[in-house]
Amino acid sequence: MNIIWQDSKTKKIYLNVLQKNFSVKSAIQLSIPINTKILAATNDEEDNIYAVVFIESRNNKDFITLCKLSNNGVLIAQKKHSSDPKDLNIYKIENYAGALVYNSGVLGFFMARTMNKSNDGLNHQGGIGVTFDANSLNIISNTGQTSGHSFDNYLTKNEAGDFIGIDLGDNYPRGINLHRMTRKSRESRLVYTFKTEHGETANGYGKIYPKYKEISTYSKSFYQWSNDNETYTELGGLVEVSDGYLIIFSGEHDEKGRSLNNKRIGDNLDSRNLGFVKVSKEFYDNKKCPFYSYNHIISKGINENGGFFSFGGDWTKQKNIGVNWLTDYKSREKENVRNIKIQKLPNENILILWLVTDGNYTSESTVTMLMSIDKNGKIIQSPILILDDIDLNRRDEIILIDNTIFSVQGKDNFLQINFLELE
Numbered sequence: 001m002n003i004i005w006q007d008s009k010t011k012k013i014y015l016n017v018l019q020k021n022f023s024v025k026s027a028i029q030l031s032i033p034i035n036t037k038i039l040a041a042t043n044d045e046e047d048n049i050y051a052v053v054f055i056e057s058r059n060n061k062d063f064i065t066l067c068k069l070s071n072n073g074v075l076i077a078q079k080k081h082s083s084d085p086k087d088l089n090i091y092k093i094e095n096y097a098g099a100l101v102y103n104s105g106v107l108g109f110f111m112a113r114t115m116n117k118s119n120d121g122l123n124h125q126g127g128i129g130v131t132f133d134a135n136s137l138n139i140i141s142n143t144g145q146t147s148g149h150s151f152d153n154y155l156t157k158n159e160a161g162d163f164i165g166i167d168l169g170d171n172y173p174r175g176i177n178l179h180r181m182t183r184k185s186r187e188s189r190l191v192y193t194f195k196t197e198h199g200e201t202a203n204g205y206g207k208i209y210p211k212y213k214e215i216s217t218y219s220k221s222f223y224q225w226s227n228d229n230e231t232y233t234e235l236g237g238l239v240e241v242s243d244g245y246l247i248i249f250s251g252e253h254d255e256k257g258r259s260l261n262n263k264r265i266g267d268n269l270d271s272r273n274l275g276f277v278k279v280s281k282e283f284y285d286n287k288k289c290p291f292y293s294y295n296h297i298i299s300k301g302i303n304e305n306g307g308f309f310s311f312g313g314d315w316t317k318q319k320n321i322g323v324n325w326l327t328d329y330k331s332r333e334k335e336n337v338r339n340i341k342i343q344k345l346p347n348e349n350i351l352i353l354w355l356v357t358d359g360n361y362t363s364e365s366t367v368t369m370l371m372s373i374d375k376n377g378k379i380i381q382s383p384i385l386i387l388d389d390i391d392l393n394r395r396d397e398i399i400l401i402d403n404t405i406f407s408v409q410g411k412d413n414f415l416q417i418n419f420l421e422l423e
Contacts, residue, residue: 004041028073040100047071066137079137091116091123099155107132108163112150125149127167129186143186148172152235170229180284187284189296193318194232196308197265198222215263224309236340241375248276250337260306271329272336276377277322297321333359341398348375
């Protein structure tokens, strides 16, 4: 088992090779260009390592470099990719998500970035899906924007040999978006969407809008426009089972399980709960699952219709189909699902770990929970508390080896490896 990590002080990037007992066999400094930040990494069947790194230049642009290294950390090849608008269109990378996956000589890559100035003079943000040739490191296909204002992503490969991923966007479209990416193309579907905060003044960026009577109260008025960058959602991940994909996430719902209730904003924020939808493996097929049909959702659960007024005041319809909630936390101040980790088990059941935190996400209030569900989302093991010293960070996945789950986290500039033996 290999772990790639970056020292937060020296910025050096290391490969730790673990033995079967999880002790460190060796620690190798990777021959990666200095002063770079690692965005994503993966390996192939020969244990060659691929890493996407970037460097902030003085002209305030971030430059992406794709590196290929041997299993002992020696640089085999590297390729710098243009940040120009016609290429990867990168103006800046902050703490945005990146995911890199190898599959049969091709690298699939998801990334969120701030883009170069568009015709309106603004630097917009969005996700992008790209495939690279694993030998030449050249771009095979830039499949374009995955969602506007993309705040998180998750990428894996399926049994058919495609890249399958999700990303979380606040617009274009607003929600969790599911993607199938092949060597040269990408198809996408919206699988879950959420509520929207609306303007509290009639004057919205120079235009006067009508009152949004349906959500206004005696003490507070809202108006028919919005510019809500919140998503009220956190990605868990995606699991392929024999008859579909389970998309697991946390979201906020009202007392009826509805996620599109625009009244539940501000002081009325709901607890964040664990949920899922199940999607057909043929979600991308326009004949079987036409784009606006929602035929791709195959789980039975909460169905609702809703919508929001856009930045320009247009009504945008929203719809959720087959949403299921696995927890029922009710106190926003005390209980919220964060940092979800998923692991498919040999019997197709799915293990889920997550943190329960207070509204301020303070470590003193955090505990770690575990549950398992079957391939249809039926609860097999109800949520139980596990050792509270097993922490879960935001990005890194848990891994199953034999009958042991382990997670890795950076702590005080050291690697901490946590273990959990399954019964």
